[in-house]
Amino acid sequence: MPEIKLDGFLPSEIAIRAEDAGVKKASFGIYTMFSLAVLAGAFIALGGVFATVVTAPTIAMNSANVLEISKLPFGIGRVLGGLVFSLGLVLVIVAGAELFTGNSLIVMAWASKKVSSLSLLRNWIIVYIGNFVGSLLTAGIMMLTGQYGFGNGAVGLNVLAIGEAKTSLGFVQAIALGIFCNALVCLAVWLCLSARSTTDKILAIIFPITAFVACGFEHCIANMYFIPKALFLKSIAPNSFWMKIGKTSADFPNLTWSNFFLDNLLPVTIGNIIGGGLLVGAAYWFIYLRPKRSPGSPMLRTK
8 A cells, every 4th residue: 555645745855846847848739738828827817807806895875975985904905815816826736727927937947957948938938828818818708797897896996996006017116026926926836846635735825826916916927817807898898887986998097008018018027037937946946956066965856
């Protein structure tokens, strides 16, 4: 009977598992890789759908027939939003999908010369495009549901507010927010590699992902859902929706396609690569997987 182990893998063992996973991910066929990437984009978008509903304000008329909008206290709303957004990475890890931000860890296999530069870029490009397709399709289908009108328009107002805030960031600010975001996302993936059960994986995901959302960090794949959804809503929402929320499309001036691509998606993607690839992947490669040069090296590499 095989031995059953309940303890997690040690960090030095996680490093080897991450390297092996990177080799496997880079070797996927193009159709498999792209299909799994589309799923990941949709999964992260579903986390965004959940978070948008949970953090939506309350819209109601008061006794003086004046529209009032009330929100949860800032910190509480952020934590709740992050907690439910964790659904996205849980689906990616447990159900199986290819997420660009998590795949920053492939740099560990690349640094060990087990994955070529071409294979690394191939994976990143195909997965990035697939994630975008999955996110965009989910945003489009969500528009057809009319969910933005739920809560007297509260969900739609929250969608617009999120999109406006994300497209109002400065370029350097967006890079910095992206760095911290993917450091936490890749740490969540790293912790999952220590797990031996589905329960372990879910628990490992919740705190890092809740932290990045609560702190307002920027995730390029999540933004592929949040911002297009807001742009779709700004463009095609009926007049009845705008009347419900007491706003007009002019109240969201920064919410444009050019701002999405140039002022958010580009810098956030750069930041995500730095945060995941360098601060987590390269750091742990250096600690555990770099070539051993002396008996005192911390590398404990046994197969």
